[in-house]
Amino acid sequence: EIVMTQSPATLSVSPGERATLSCRASQSVSSNLAWYQQKPGQAPRLLIYGASTRATGIPARFSGSGSGTEFTLTISSLQSEDFAVYYCQQYNNWPPVYTFGQGTKLEIK
Amino acid sequence: EVQLVQSGAEVKKPGESLKISCKGSGYSFTSYWIGWVRQMPGKGLEWMGIIYPGDSDTRYSPSFQGQVTISADKSISTAYLQWSSLKASDTAMYYCARVVITGTSNWFDPWGQGTLVTVSS
Numbered sequence: 001e002i003v004m005t006q007s008p009a010t011l012s013v014s015p016g017e018r019a020t021l022s023c024r025a026s027q028s029v030s031s032n033l034a035w036y037q038q039k040p041g042q043a044p045r046l047l048i049y050g051a052s053t054r055a056t057g058i059p060a061r062f063s064g065s066g067s068g069t070e071f072t073l074t075i076s077s078l079q080s081e082d083f084a085v086y087y088c089q090q091y092n093n094w095p096p097v098y099t100f101g102q103g104t105k106l107e108i109k
Numbered sequence: 110e111v112q113l114v115q116s117g118a119e120v121k122k123p124g125e126s127l128k129i130s131c132k133g134s135g136y137s138f139t140s141y142w143i144g145w146v147r148q149m150p151g152k153g154l155e156w157m158g159i160i161y162p163g164d165s166d167t168r169y170s171p172s173f174q175g176q177v178t179i180s181a182d183k184s185i186s187t188a189y190l191q192w193s194s195l196k197a198s199d200t201a202m203y204y205c206a207r208v209v210i211t212g213t214s215n216w217f218d219p220w221g222q223g224t225l226v227t228v229s230s
Contacts, residue, residue, distance in 0.1 A: 034216035043204055046218040055218060087154055091215040096168045098156035
């Protein structure tokens with residue numbers, strides 16, 4: 001079973017600054033990685049798929065990188081609406097298994 | 110617009126049965142897998158299972174196999190998640206989401222608004 005570990009659990013950043021969130025897989029997942037944003041009381045929203053492709057409508061300040069076991073979500077200049085919980089998710093082809101990281105809470109410093 | 114609309118919040122007693130729904134619109138419902146995800150209070154996301162409405166092929170997470178049943182009625186573009194005997198530990202928000210597949214990569218987009226299930230005596 002592939003385990004996804006996100007760090008840090010909580011990240012405090014000031015508006016306008018850069019935020020870097022990490023996600024590590026216990027074994028290689030190639031580029032089969034997605035990132036989601038979840039705000040309080042809302043459903044998760046897809047940000048990034050294929051490790052680095054922004055989903056439709058996602059601002060360019062969000063970028064994803066990495067492959068294999070190490071992945072990063074970078075938010076280049078934090079806006080007030082970006083403070084939320086972020087999850088990474090991997091997909092394993094067979095048997096089909098979708099595994100989420102435990103989440104990183106991005107809070108205002 | 111691709112949309113998934115879930116049924117409303119439920120309050121049930123332990124031992125009761127429940128079936129919640131997820132209706133898709135704005136796309137070919139039979140051509141995409143639908144997944145279910147649990148989020149317990151204050152916790153993260155857990156994948157439960159997926160179904161392909163075109164032929165009802167269903168796959169479960171080992172953690173949820175035997176605990177829930179996933180089904181779909183393609184004639185009304187609706188997927189279901191059901192329990193035969195609820196436990197207090199089933200209290201959670203449940204999301205459905207469309208599974209998008211490109212090559213070997215899969216992701217969930219979009220998500221339904223969630224159905225809150227509360228199980229309490």
